[in-house]
Ligand SMILES: C[S@@+](CC[C@H](N)C(=O)[O-])C[C@H]1O[C@@H](n2cnc3c(N)ncnc32)[C@H](O)[C@@H]1O
């Protein structure tokens with residue numbers, strides 16, 4: 001079993017929310033952020049898959065914690081504004097914690113690959129990240145892709161890493 005989440009989230013002080021070319025708003029670095037720096041720690045409440053898939057649930061503001069357990073972020077937390085990229089500059093380094101995957105310049109949008117944090121069956125999102133690696137569509141089954149497993153190594157939420165290693 002994974003550690004219980006904090007009830008609240010923490011965000012690096014150099015991160016702000018603003019309009020994104022990917023979609024709506026996103027998270028941006030106001031100052032350089034070094035590789036491996038901690039950028040976002042998520043908290044919130046744990047819910048079952050059935051609760052998550054109820055109509056009107058915004059399942060994107062969640063991460064998979066176990067087969068039938070998902071962390072739902074508190075409403076309106078800026079941490080929940082992170083957009084997806086198929087070539088992200090953040091990735092998972094500890095339960096609930098995103099760190100810089102590479103050195104990030106001031107002004108860059110901070111992104112993570114939703115496939116590394118959701119194994120929700122039926123989840124699918126058309127992608128407009130615009131990177132050379134864009135898959136066009138992100139799904140709750142992408143964790144099973146060998147190319148992504150090779151690219152991200154251990155940098156998945158623990159529940160998906162356990163599935164990959166099984
Ligand atoms: C966690 S929210 C991110 C914040 C969101 N952009 C906003 O303005 O509130 C996730 C939603 O953002 C959009 N989104 C995030 N990444 C995207 C991408 N790469 N391509 C298209 N839409 C994306 C989708 O609508 C998705 O459901």
Ligand SMILES: [Zn+2]
Pocket residue numbers: 085086087127128129130131133134135136
């Ligand atoms: Zn993409």
